[in-house]
Amino acid sequence: MTAAAITGLGLVSPYGHGTEVFWQKLLTGDPVTEPSPTSPATAGEPVARVPPAGETGATPRKQTWAREALAEALRAAGRAELPPTALLVIAGSTPCLPHPTSPHAASPLPDEVSGPDLRDYFGGARVYVTHACASAAFAMALAQQCVTGGTADIVAVVGASVLNPYDYSSMDVVRAVSPTGARPFDTTRDGITVGEGAGAVILEPAGGRRRGPLLAGASCRVGGGSASASDDETIAACMRDALAQGRERSRVHPGRLGYVHAHATGTPQGDAAELLALEGVARELGIHDLPSGSHKGAIGHLLHSSAFPGLVAAVNALRDGIAPPTAGLETPEPTERVHLLRRPHRIARDSTALVNGFGFGGSNASLLIAPS
Template sequence: MNRRIVLSGTGLVSAYGSGVAPYWDGLCSGRGALGPARRFADAPGYRGEPVGEVPEFDPRGEPRKSAYARAALAEAQRSARLPVLPPGALVILVGQAPAPEGGGQLDGEEWELFGPSAELRPDGAAVLHLSHACASAAFAVALARTALAAGAAPLVAVVGASVLNRYEYASMDVVRAVARTAARPFDVDRDGISLGEGGGAVILETADRARERGLRADLTVAGAACRVGGKLPAASDPGAVTDCLRTALAEAGADRLDHVHAHATGTAQGDTAELAAVTAIAAELDTPEVPVTSHKGAIGHLLHISAVPALAAAALSLRTRIVPPTPGLTTPEPADRVHHPRAETPYPGLRVAAVNSFGFGGNNATVVLRRD
């Protein structure tokens, strides 16, 4: 069997609404979806900062994390032409902490911290829970790729959700990471992150299995690198970021880098470190200019699942040969060999894209997608 691993399905719930299509349309338009909180406005520590809140979503009595995750998984299955996940599938749930069995004594707000629930598991599927801070979904994709290459599962679904809640908001506020204005990744006047919420899911499988259902199977998850550790605080160590990019590209067998969908949250240290890493890799590959973009000025930082909207955008860039702008970016920080598109920009030769995802505790990951 061909063990080439492909991305066969994606699903999203974001501040643009439910679905990958409105998310992509919003990114390409350059229109951000950040604004004052509605459901979340009375949380302690919230002072009116813009957030990426999901609009008009009825969780139907289910905890929001599980409801967002369920909706994203359903869309990913539709895009992969999978009415149900096959027996033996592996589901990797990413998030802050697993939901307690039966819910225990949790109140409504506490439920928004835990989960999503393992009840998302279909019959016959194995479930893992994985948490690597804001790089969790990228770590899960790397694990999925390894499991599929080894023949340990016929298919892997990576699923997660983030919900605006008082606990996680307070944790970001206390370390002074939250911007008072909308996040502006890579902008010289950036001053921090904007938090968002939503659900995300990606489905990975071998190219042979995907083609059996009539899929193109043209988006290969070609390489991945995960690192825990670094000499500097969260996501601000250029050496660690460069190592992730270099290792993932080497594993992919790539001698080019056509696009980076960056982690870029809008913090001064993190964005600068990432730009330095892209510059270093572009120089090694003798690439004059790499288009670099980020979605976090559009929908906010989705914490543990932030790699899912990044992967969705990178996959669509490879399919359409278009790189969207970075919403919120007006005056880019100067960087050699880096180009920040100011509007949706065609790149006819786009073939290899890297997705960066970094987090507290030195959790760093890069996933490389290639269009075959």
């Protein structure tokens, strides 16, 4: 079975425009937040917004950012555009649908909650993937299957999230939003910071015209003990399965795991379950010091697009041999085998990295990244 290579990455985040801008600022560990203007009921709580970069307002921000991220990913892959044979996988909350009374009218849904509309950008085959805050991770798993199974010779995964009262209220009503700012894995954590941005990934068969790190494993599971929080057994099962796929498909030994970019949003229950799963997997692999961290204390939680910054962080960590710190982490939870990072940490460049992504409704995913 042909392995899948990540030949291009693109990102728009509250740190700025571009993957390298995000990576360099993430290494500093400084958060980017401001008081929320989203609604009168929640104004004042911190959020993370994308800094402007010449937007005219003529095109909705979600469309602008999705196109920008895809353009960056294509440049990195050495392509000017997607070929007609490509598959476009859009990670989002809802497709941009035709108006119910007129197929030529605009979508009745607000741009903030509909998926980015790229029909004028690419007219080929497309599919939408929706799995709450694990949407982008599930989309990556589908893309991997299409590449390794020969369904498509190139797949682009794209997603975007814009701060809006609808998504914000859905987080606030379940008391998931922190009034002071996300502190993943911290003993005083009390919720998430909502962020915004967009990402894109180009996947192609490994060994082709362009080289890149391998998406060596991708495990997705729907299930768990709660509709609003993942449980440690399901999280651990995803990580084990992704590692097993890496061994079977790409001959990547599970013991090479050198970094986990955790989902870790800063909620008490979610972080506790993930940390318990990390400890269990590290124990099974005989790893005594597993570096782990999250970007969500720095740029917030991009909801259904949250896996894109995680992928950029993991790929660059392996490229540079350094794992980034977790912004907001001051008093880490006690651990035995997991090293919760408060500052940049050296890792082996020939190691592998897991990227975790979880969502409401029992959506759980783990992606294994390996050097080419």
